[in-house]
Amino acid sequence: MKYTTLLFDLDGTLLDTLTDLHLAVFHALHAYNLPQRSLDEVRMMVGNGIKNLIDRAVPDGTPPEKTAQVLDVFRDYYSQNSRIKTAPYDGILAALQLLSGKGYKMAVISNKIDSAVKELNRDFFAAYIPVAIGDREGMKKKPAPDSLYEAMEQLGSKKEECLYIGDSDVDIETAKNAGIPCIGCAWGFRGRDFLREHGLDDAWILENPTEIPQFLETLEEKDIESV
Secondary structure, X not given: OOOOEEEEOOEOOOEEOHHHHHHHHHHHHHHOOOOOOOHHHHHHHOOOOHHHXXXXXXXXOOOHHHHHHHHHHHHHHHHHOOOOOOEEXXXXXXXXXXXXXXXXXXXXXXXXXXXXXXXXXXXXXXXXOOEEEEEOOOOOOOOOOXXXXXXXXXXXXXXXXXXXEEXXXXXXXXXXXXXXXXEEEOOOOOOXXXXXXXXXXXXXXXXXXXXXXXXXXXXXXXOOXXX
């Protein structure tokens, strides 16, 4: 069956949000005189939602009540400062425009809170992506496949028509749990070596967003087996 539908991760795939996330972590930890985390440390902590990000960022043994306070500061700061440096990766908008012109149906799926995902999608990608799904009550976070299934339903797509595109181990596991192939984004937060180490075949890892349309053409021409 021909692939008709592309389901995208957000952070590290469509948007480079790392600097703003790091600044928010810095601010929240500084508010409680806790040791700071480097940009590269935060790079490896994101992907499972902000609660897990803060759980990983605070020192081991931090009391739960203090961790919750740090999370509150992070939320307040990030809600007001989430777009200082955040922007689409180079080549993303051109790729989405081309894919939209070819008739692909697209959605963005993230472990960010649902309202933020919808707002970011509206501001950056609404011309190409009509469906945006984030973390909300009653919806299991990735790597559970629930949000992918909801996106498929909203787009009117069958599972066999879908590809998932992401940059992390969470994304690889999410696609596997949903039973669909995963395209890995080496331009994101983790890189090619990490994606390969977490089970993604080199043939399914792309270095630049502009490679996505050509890769999809290749899938139509050849029978490339996913892992």
